[in-house]
Amino acid sequence: xxxxxxxxxxxxxxxxxxxxxxxxxxxxxxxxxxxxxxxxxxxxxxxxxxxxxxxxxxxxxxxxxxxxxxxxxxxxxxxxxxxxxxxxxxxxxxxxxxxxxxxxxxxxxxxxxxxxxxxxxxxxxxxxxxxxxxxxxxxxxxxxxxxxxxxxxxxxxxxxxxxxxxxxxxxxxxxxxxxxxxxxxxxxxxxxxxxxxxxxxxxxxxxxxxxxxxxxxxxxxxxxxxxxxxxxxxxxxxxxxxxxxxxxxxxxxxxxxxxxxxxxxxxxxxxxxxxxxxxxxxxxxxxxxxxxxxxxxxxxxxxxxxxxxxxxxxxxxxxxxxxxxxxxxxxxxxxxxxxxxxxxxxxxxxxxxxxxxxxxxxxxxxxxxxxxxxxxxxxxxxxxxxxxxxxxxxxxxxxxxxxxxxxxxxxxxxxxxxxxxxxxxxxxxxxxxxxxxxxxxxxxxxxxxxxxxxxxxxxxxxxxxxxxxxxxxxxxxxxxxxxxx
Amino acid sequence: xxxxxxxxxxxxxxxxxxxxxxxxxxxxxxxxxxxxxxxxxxxxxxxxxxxxxxxxxxxxxxxxxxxxxxxxxxxxxxxxxxxxxxxxxxxxxxxxxxxxxxxxxxxxxxxxxxxxxxxxxxxxxxxxxxxxxxxxxxxxxxxxxxxxxxxxxxxxxxxxxxxxxxxxxxxxxxxxxxxxxxxxxxxxxxxxxxxxxxxxxxxxxxxxxxxxxxxxxxxxxxxxxxxxxxxxxxxxxxxxxxxxxxxxxxxxxxxxxxxxxxxxxxxxxxxxxxxxxxxxxxxxxxxxxxxxxxxxxxxxxxxxxxxxxxxxxxxxxxxxxxxxxxxxxxxxxxxxxxxxxxxxxxxxxxxxxxxxxxxxxxxxxxxxxxxxxxxxxxxxxxxxxxxxxxxxxxxxxxxxxxxxxxxxxxxxxxxxxx
Numbered sequence: 001x002x003x004x005x006x007x008x009x010x011x012x013x014x015x016x017x018x019x020x021x022x023x024x025x026x027x028x029x030x031x032x033x034x035x036x037x038x039x040x041x042x043x044x045x046x047x048x049x050x051x052x053x054x055x056x057x058x059x060x061x062x063x064x065x066x067x068x069x070x071x072x073x074x075x076x077x078x079x080x081x082x083x084x085x086x087x088x089x090x091x092x093x094x095x096x097x098x099x100x101x102x103x104x105x106x107x108x109x110x111x112x113x114x115x116x117x118x119x120x121x122x123x124x125x126x127x128x129x130x131x132x133x134x135x136x137x138x139x140x141x142x143x144x145x146x147x148x149x150x151x152x153x154x155x156x157x158x159x160x161x162x163x164x165x166x167x168x169x170x171x172x173x174x175x176x177x178x179x180x181x182x183x184x185x186x187x188x189x190x191x192x193x194x195x196x197x198x199x200x201x202x203x204x205x206x207x208x209x210x211x212x213x214x215x216x217x218x219x220x221x222x223x224x225x226x227x228x229x230x231x232x233x234x235x236x237x238x239x240x241x242x243x244x245x246x247x248x249x250x251x252x253x254x255x256x257x258x259x260x261x262x263x264x265x266x267x268x269x270x271x272x273x274x275x276x277x278x279x280x281x282x283x284x285x286x287x288x289x290x291x292x293x294x295x296x297x298x299x300x301x302x303x304x305x306x307x308x309x310x311x312x313x314x315x316x317x318x319x320x321x322x323x324x325x326x327x328x329x330x331x332x333x334x335x336x337x338x339x340x341x342x343x344x345x346x347x348x349x350x351x352x353x354x355x356x357x358x359x360x361x362x363x364x365x366x367x368x369x370x371x372x373x374x375x376x377x378x379x380x381x382x383x384x385x386x387x388x389x390x391x392x393x394x395x396x397x398x399x400x401x402x403x404x405x406x407x408x409x410x411x412x413x414x415x416x417x418x419x420x421x422x423x424x425x426x427x428x429x430x431x432x433x434x435x436x437x438x439x440x441x442x443x444x445x446x447x448x449x450x451x452x453x454x455x456x457x458x459x460x461x462x463x464x465x466x467x468x469x470x471x472x473x474x475x476x477x478x479x480x481x482x483x484x485x
Numbered sequence: 486x487x488x489x490x491x492x493x494x495x496x497x498x499x500x501x502x503x504x505x506x507x508x509x510x511x512x513x514x515x516x517x518x519x520x521x522x523x524x525x526x527x528x529x530x531x532x533x534x535x536x537x538x539x540x541x542x543x544x545x546x547x548x549x550x551x552x553x554x555x556x557x558x559x560x561x562x563x564x565x566x567x568x569x570x571x572x573x574x575x576x577x578x579x580x581x582x583x584x585x586x587x588x589x590x591x592x593x594x595x596x597x598x599x600x601x602x603x604x605x606x607x608x609x610x611x612x613x614x615x616x617x618x619x620x621x622x623x624x625x626x627x628x629x630x631x632x633x634x635x636x637x638x639x640x641x642x643x644x645x646x647x648x649x650x651x652x653x654x655x656x657x658x659x660x661x662x663x664x665x666x667x668x669x670x671x672x673x674x675x676x677x678x679x680x681x682x683x684x685x686x687x688x689x690x691x692x693x694x695x696x697x698x699x700x701x702x703x704x705x706x707x708x709x710x711x712x713x714x715x716x717x718x719x720x721x722x723x724x725x726x727x728x729x730x731x732x733x734x735x736x737x738x739x740x741x742x743x744x745x746x747x748x749x750x751x752x753x754x755x756x757x758x759x760x761x762x763x764x765x766x767x768x769x770x771x772x773x774x775x776x777x778x779x780x781x782x783x784x785x786x787x788x789x790x791x792x793x794x795x796x797x798x799x800x801x802x803x804x805x806x807x808x809x810x811x812x813x814x815x816x817x818x819x820x821x822x823x824x825x826x827x828x829x830x831x832x833x834x835x836x837x838x839x840x841x842x843x844x845x846x847x848x849x850x851x852x853x854x855x856x857x858x859x860x861x862x863x864x865x866x867x868x869x870x871x872x873x874x875x876x877x878x879x880x881x882x883x884x885x886x887x888x889x890x891x892x893x894x895x896x897x898x899x900x901x902x903x
Contacts, residue, residue: 038826048670049824051865062864068670090861094830127854130837154823173665173823176648178833180823 007073012080020073024066025053028079035079036088036117038095038203039155040067043269045164050155052091052117055079063087089122097128098178099204100150108205110218114153135181141170142189143273144210145198149181152206158182158198165270166354168192182206193356196276197269200259209257211277216256220247224439225261227426228275229321229419231349232359234428235260235267235275239420239439254440255279255420266432272356279420285402287415288444294408299445299455305412306459309395312380315340318372319385320361323424324433325471326449327363328478331370333453333464340379343372344387357429362419366427366475369482383456385449386416399452415446422448425472431483433476487710489698489718490691491734494578497613499620502581508626510697511588515634522593526696528704530716534571535561535652535689536765536793538715538782545594547676548684557680558591558599559661559687563645563652565604566765567816568796571720572690574732576603576610579694580617584640586693588626589700591638594686599638602657604645615642649820653868654687656822667822668868691720711737715781719792723749725799726756737781741771744780745799756801760884764793766813767873769880770800790880805900806885807847807892810855810878811839817874828871831862835878847893852882 005020009027016031023046025035038050046067054063058076063084066077078084095114103109135149159171159182170190174183184190190198199209221240228235238259242248258279260271289296292305316339318330334341345367346360382393388404397412407413421442425433442448447455450466457464496502514522527542548556560583564572575583587599603611618640621627629637643661650656651666658680660666679685695717699707708716715737721744724730728750735744741763745751752758758773763780769790771778778788785792800809818836823829835858838851859875859882866872882889891899 048867049826051826054865065670087861087865091826094826094834094861097830097834128834129848130834130841133833153826154829175823177818177821177823177829180829 007071007075009071009073009075009077011077018071021070024055024057024064024069024071024075024077027071028055028066028077033079035066036121037067038091038113038117038153039157041157041201041269043165044157044160044201047156047160050091050153052088054084054087056081056084085121088117089124092118092122093124093127095153096122096126097130098133098150099153100132102151105214106151106205107208107213107218108151108202112205113203133178135179136183139183141184141195141198141207142191143195144277145190145195146208146210146213147182148206148208151204152182153204154180154182155203156182157201157203158207161194161198161201162190162192165197166192166194193272193274193352194270194354196273197260197271200269212257215250215253216242216248220244221256222439223259224420224437225435226420226439227362227428227434227436228258228271229362229426230272230275230278230360232357232361232364232429233266233355234362234426234432234434235271235355236263236434237261237271237275239279241420241439243440253283255282266428266430266434267355270355272354274356281402282418282420282440283443286418286443286446287400287403287407287413288446290415290445291407291410291413293411299447302412302414303455303459306397306456309381309397310460312395313340314381314383315342315377315379315393316383317342317344317376317385317387318367319343319387320345320364320367321386321419322363322367322449323422323436324363324366324369324427324475325424325468326453327366327370327372328475329450329466329471330453331372332474333457336462336464337456337460339383340377341372342375342377343367344385344389345374346387359429362428363426365429365431366425366433369427369475369479399449401446414452415444416452417442417446417448421446424448424468425475427479433479487718487736488734489707489710490575490579490582490694490720491732493582494574496579496581497577497617499581499617499624502579506701507581507697508585510700511585511592511626512632514589514696514700515592515632515636519593519595522589522700525704526593526699529695529699529707530704530711530714531692531695531699531707532715532782533689534691534695534719534794536566536791538792541688541692544676544688545590545686547674548594548686549677550595552595552684554683555598556594556596556684557686558587558594558596559654559657559675559680559685560587560599560601560690560693561652561654561657561687562601562603562607562690563649563657564607564690564794565649565652565820566767566794566796567813568722568724568762568765568798569794570722570724571732571795573607573610574720575690575694576607576614580614581621582694582697583614583690584617584621584627586696587640588631588638589696590686590688590693592636596686597637597639599640600661600680601640601642602645602651602661603642604652605647608644611642611644618642648822649816650822650868650870653870656868657687658685665822667824668870670867712779712781712784714783719780719795721780721795721797723797723799725797726753726801726804727751727799728753735780738779738784741778741780741797742776744797745776749797749799752799752801756803759800759802759804760806761800762796762798762877764791765796766798766816767791767876768793769876770809770884772884803900805843805892805898806881806888807839807843807898810881810889811836811843813877813881814839814874817870821870821874822868825866825871827862828866828874831858831871832874834858835874842889842893843898845896847896849893851893852886852889856882 011031048065048068376391655669814836818832862871
């Protein structure tokens with residue numbers, strides 16, 4: 001309700017002005033008061049089932065769930081009375097009565113709401129000495145989802161996500177009371193494009209990710225803000241990596257998972273499964289040394305070899321996976337050396353009305369801003385970025401991240417860094433310039449495309465060093481011209 | 486003594502029902518303005534017989550008069566509170582009394598579609614009701630243009646699938662919509678947002694069965710049968726250790742002691758009374774010295790218990806209170822829908838402790854633990870099922886503490902039985 005009426009409420013003595021109809025739990029946040037919650041998630045329809053967020057509202061006889069109560073003007077709310085603190089402890093105790101205390105082998109450990117809240121609000125001794133409930137464990141829900149009903153606290157975030165966000169409705173609550181569990185409806189599997197979000201939504205370790213399970217303790221992960229390259233939306237992500245040999249027993253795996261990063265203007269809280277699970281190309285099947293006619297070579301050898309193309313007709317096929325900075329750098333380099341330029345893109349794919357867009361490249365918009373278009377010619381030499389699919393050329397120089405069939409036939413293949421190994425910006429389909437940060441060092445001898453450009457400039461005997469920040473500014477100038485067109 | 490409902494029992498066929506004066510109340514109601522009908526019901530001091538005792542006329546007046554969306558009547562025949570069997574008698578022995586009541590309520594609120602949500606266990610009774618509905622359609626008392634007034638009403642029977650919680654009005658609505666039977670968070674209340682999101686009245690069977698008499702003889706007459714704030718009579722389902730268990734209709738405000746001793750014949754085999762659960766399993770138990778109490782909503786509340794559904798469960802000296810505790814806690818653990826944390830976990834935890842006590846594995850401090858669990862559930866959940874589970878536990882643990890402690894200490898039942 002943008003532009004709605006503003007109302008004043010008092011939360012724990014702090015006055016705050018919010019839009020009328022705002023849920024109390026959000027309004028309190030604006031007043032700087034965090035109300036503990038388990039079932040509430042701002043991206044889902046509130047359900048009010050966990051009872052953790054009960055607060056006292058002046059004039060009301062009973063405490064009310066802050067996640068389901070819209071604010072009214074003049075509301076006076078208390079969130080931290082002794083009775084409420086006691087209530088929260090009791091809710092935690094209730095949950096922990098049947099929750100298996102298998103934290104040491106639980107993937108969620110370290111990012112488990114139950115652990116955090118117990119530490120923060122409860123810390124009481126156990127009073128429950130009965131048998132734990134036996135429920136389905138290790139249930140495959142489809143794709144990468146594994147469900148453990150014993151760990152489940154029945155907050156129903158997963159059910160609500162599938163009911164209201166993807167609208168695919170695969171899950172329901174089965175049985176009743178303490179026997180309740182979340183289950184697949186008959187004949188269903190969770191095969192929608194957003195299934196991985198259930199792992200993020202689950203506040204405990206009830207839904208874990210087969211792709212990540214038992215591979216890494218979460219507290220050993222470094223988290224780098226980045227942007228997903230797999231379509232033109234550019235969902236905001238975090239890349240979770242570990243390169244510490246003491247804690248990473250997988251010698252070759254550096255990236256362990258991709259998580260969404262909230263951005264209300266781009267991807268809100270979610271990412272699609274393609275974006276989540278396609279990270280393996282960062283560590284696997286990489287080209288780590290330059291190849292000349294299929295044989296490994298040094299960068300010095302590459303520099304010498306590059307001199308062979310001086311004076312010949314060159315077409316550079318830039319790619320819509322290059323950053324704004326790299327594109328403008330190479331464009332300028334091409335202009336200096338009178339090269340022809342064109343653009344390569346991943347072909348369009350499927351789209352939906354949630355996040356996925358048809359353009360499967362992160363930076364088509366950036367390339368368009370710079371006037372780059374698809375096409376080709378029959379120039380003698382081709383310099384090709386990322387996609388081994390140009391037209392007829394006598395000499396082919398490729399700049400690639402990953403190995404591909406037939407690369408031995410190329411005159412030169414130069415190893416490029418992946419997006420996780422460099423920093424830069426992409427311009428998404430909305431025209432939003434988004435920064436991705438460097439999570440890892442470039443693998444082997446791979447280099448970011450700007451530095452590879454520098455090698456070309458050196459070979460041609462011109463002074464044109466790769467300065468990313470400068471290129472960033474140059475790009476923004478172009479963008480201003482473009483948006484004012 | 487004037488009785489309102491039981492005199493109609495046995496008049497199952499519509500001919501018999503009409504010969505005794507049936508459908509006169511509905512006819513009269515339809516000759517009045519809907520507002521006048523509501524006014525008459527308000528005057529009658531009729532309060533909801535499902536257990537909560539909310540004034541019926543007032544409940545109706547919350548429904549918006551002019552609604553662009555259809556309005557619905559949901560008749561709660563999901564009689565599930567342990568000990569309760571009053572609606573069963575009405576449905577089986579005087580189904581037209583309910584149908585007539587439904588016509589009156591629907592006319593008053595402006596409803597053209599009504600549903601009877603009947604518990605699945607009442608399978609044969611549902612058939613009797615469906616037959617009665619057929620008869621009413623055949624006579625033009627249901628369907629289009631009832632009594633030539635232009636008013637139309639369709640009445641459908643919907644069978645429940647065996648969940649106590651579906652007797653809670655919002656869970657009933659969810660279930661009727663074909664969803665999982667679990668209560669909704671209120672507000673919004675059914676009066677504005679009920680079945681399919683439309684204004685809805687949910688009334689108990691017994692409540693509606695009172696309406697024909699109120700229409701025919703007037704609200705004031707009905708009110709005069711009872712006490713100040715509770716009009717009419719009440720059906721009491723007496724079960725347990727009495728000589729004559731069964732259904733009794735008494736005026737509101739009658740004495741509980743008199744119901745047990747004068748009507749139900751007193752305690753069987755002249756044993757001593759141990760306790761009375763006066764209003765269904767969720768009402769706090771009364772000790773023998775507490776039963777001189779008037780049977781109406783307010784007096785019972787004052788006595789620390791509730792009139793509830795009017796299910797009076799009588800326990801004599803052979804009753805083991807640990808067993809009573811076990812039976813009651815097990816019921817609520819089984820029937821909790823599992824939505825709210827305190828109820829889902831608490832009901833089960835209490836049941837496990839009670840089971841342990843009865844199995845001779847009770848622990849010192851279990852009674853305090855039980856009370857603490859019960860108190861942690863009360864007032865903290867979406868619907869009153871948690872309170873219903875907690876109240877009897879607290880009362881039993883407090884009033885029969887010595888016996889229960891002995892049971893825990895001695896690891897066996899201290900109650901002597903032949």
